[in-house]
Amino acid sequence: MILLENVTKTYGTRLGQRTVLDRVNLRLDRGRNIGILGRNGAGKSTLIRLLSGAEQPTRGRIHRGMSVSWPLAFTGAFQGHLTGLDNLKFVCRVYGVEWKPLLRFVEEFTELGLYLREPVLHYSAGMMMRLAFALSMAIEFDCFLIDEGLSVGDARFGNRCHEELFQKRRDRAFILVSHDPNIIKQYCERAAVMHQGRLYNFETVDEAYAFYESALVPAPSVRFD
Amino acid sequence: MNRGTSSRSSFWRSLQIQRRVIHALLMREVITRFGRENIGVLWLIGEPMVFTLGITALWSAAGMNHGSSLPIVAFAITGYSSVLMWRNSVNRCNAGIQSNFNLLYHRNVRVLDVFVTRILLEMAGATASFLVLVTFFTAIEWMELPADPLLVVSGWLMLAWFGAALAVLVGAASAYSELVDRIWHPTAYLLFPLSGAAYMVDWLPAKAQAVVLLLPMVHGVEMLREGYFGHVVRTHYDAVYMAQVNLVLTLLGLLLVRDAARRAEAR
Numbered sequence: 001m002i003l004l005e006n007v008t009k010t011y012g013t014r015l016g017q018r019t020v021l022d023r024v025n026l027r028l029d030r031g032r033n034i035g036i037l038g039r040n041g042a043g044k045s046t047l048i049r050l051l052s053g054a055e056q057p058t059r060g061r062i063h064r065g066m067s068v069s070w071p072l073a074f075t076g077a078f079q080g081h082l083t084g085l086d087n088l089k090f091v092c093r094v095y096g097v098e099w100k101p102l103l104r105f106v107e108e109f110t111e112l113g114l115y116l117r118e119p120v121l122h123y124s125a126g127m128m129m130r131l132a133f134a135l136s137m138a139i140e141f142d143c144f145l146i147d148e149g150l151s152v153g154d155a156r157f158g159n160r161c162h163e164e165l166f167q168k169r170r171d172r173a174f175i176l177v178s179h180d181p182n183i184i185k186q187y188c189e190r191a192a193v194m195h196q197g198r199l200y201n202f203e204t205v206d207e208a209y210a211f212y213e214s215a216l217v218p219a220p221s222v223r224f225d
Numbered sequence: 226m227n228r229g230t231s232s233r234s235s236f237w238r239s240l241q242i243q244r245r246v247i248h249a250l251l252m253r254e255v256i257t258r259f260g261r262e263n264i265g266v267l268w269l270i271g272e273p274m275v276f277t278l279g280i281t282a283l284w285s286a287a288g289m290n291h292g293s294s295l296p297i298v299a300f301a302i303t304g305y306s307s308v309l310m311w312r313n314s315v316n317r318c319n320a321g322i323q324s325n326f327n328l329l330y331h332r333n334v335r336v337l338d339v340f341v342t343r344i345l346l347e348m349a350g351a352t353a354s355f356l357v358l359v360t361f362f363t364a365i366e367w368m369e370l371p372a373d374p375l376l377v378v379s380g381w382l383m384l385a386w387f388g389a390a391l392a393v394l395v396g397a398a399s400a401y402s403e404l405v406d407r408i409w410h411p412t413a414y415l416l417f418p419l420s421g422a423a424y425m426v427d428w429l430p431a432k433a434q435a436v437v438l439l440l441p442m443v444h445g446v447e448m449l450r451e452g453y454f455g456h457v458v459r460t461h462y463d464a465v466y467m468a469q470v471n472l473v474l475t476l477l478g479l480l481l482v483r484d485a486a487r488r489a490e491a492r
Contacts, residue, residue, distance in 0.1 A: 011490065070331050
């Protein structure tokens with residue numbers, strides 16, 4: 001179970017403390033999933049950073065009773081001089097997993113061929129995406145964090161990602177964050193809306209959707225306190 | 226958040242994870258810094274080598290025996306290697322949180338792991354370069370082997386401890402303000418001539434001695450030199466004083482790094 005209790009995150013700006021997440025509460029049980037809808041700047045990415053543990057909450061508590069992935073297909077932690085294979089070895093070492101048994105999966109899934117042994121800085125955006133997704137799938141987690149994403153490469157690759165994540169790993173929990181209600185509707189059993197730093201929980205996706213549409217009317221204002 | 230510290234078994238588990246993470250980071254850092262062509266590793270040794278040769282050439286040309294009968298080569302090597310030992314780890318940890326923030330998305334990776342990795346690598350580099358230089362110059366008979374190897378090792382370890390503690394402190398402090406980064410660079414340049422790399426404390430007037438002996442690294446260098454040259458030289462150092470300063474720096478660094486990690490933010 002993942003539990004967020006009154007999680008608040010503020011950032012110092014030149015105009016004072018800005019509250020990006022305001023007393024957020026969230027509960028996700030093993031094997032369940034939730035979509036989080038929010039406009040640009042609503043605090044979705046901040047929430048993902050806190051969930052993944054990259055940042056710590058200013059106030060409140062995050063309890064993780066299951067293993068939580070890094071943001072799916074995140075390419076930021078790649079080091080340009082490392083090859084795709086080096087990066088596989090790196091995440092395997094970090095998570096204490098043997099890399100050799102995973103090599104075939106990564107080779108087949110990324111279809112990088114010889115490029116798997118080339119520095120990542122020579123990769124195209126699409127190749128980078130394929131490697132990042134493959135690494136995300138190589139390490140097994142109880143809960144996956146998905147930021148927007150899934151707009152990965154061409155349709156064929158998109159289908160394969162879909163199969164890996166939502167079919168082969170359908171027993172896993174996930175938190176999907178997006179500004180697109182259609183994506184949330186398609187994948188999630190439940191949804192919440194992030195609006196002006198607050199998180200509004202709903203039982204059904206449709207309720208969340210209705211609120212999201214109505215909440216869209218006033219533009220999000222920057223709040224200082 | 227919790228690598229778990231409540232019970233003994235979870236403490237060992239945490240230690241295991243940390244060992245694994247540091248190994249992963251080391252492998253990553255080695256490839257990043259030195260590339261696959263292995264030329265990069267040579268520079269670990271090449272840079273102090275060039276410096277040592279340069280100093281030796283300058284001093285020899287100036288015809289100075291530097292106020293004593295000390296062999297110039299050994300003097301330059303012990304001096305510059307000591308500087309590398311405490312300065313480079315700090316340089317590498319300075320602003321190290323920001324530049325490695327993306328690694329923190331992997332929950333097992335902690336800020337302290339990043340620092341420890343960089344410190345270990347710098348120390349390995351400085352030690353390797355010292356050993357290679359000593360071996361090389363001894364082989365061509367430009368210098369002799371140390372009089373008291375154990376004291377050399379002790380001085381070296383004290384400098385390593387000082388460098389590591391300062392590196393964690395500066396690395397953590399640089400997360401609070403860019404000023405730390407700006408101030409560290411000129412400070413490092415100022416400390417270089419003061420650090421004892423290019424003089425012996427004994428050559429200074431008594432008043433100046435008291436002042437430079439406030440600097441902890443001076444004690445380490447003096448220790449190293451006594452170990453190297455034996456009682457040919459008169460040295461001034463207080464290992465207990467240096468250990469006390471190191472201990473305080475270590476505690477401050479560890480406290481600060483814990484708080485700095487909590488404040489780490491994506492750019």
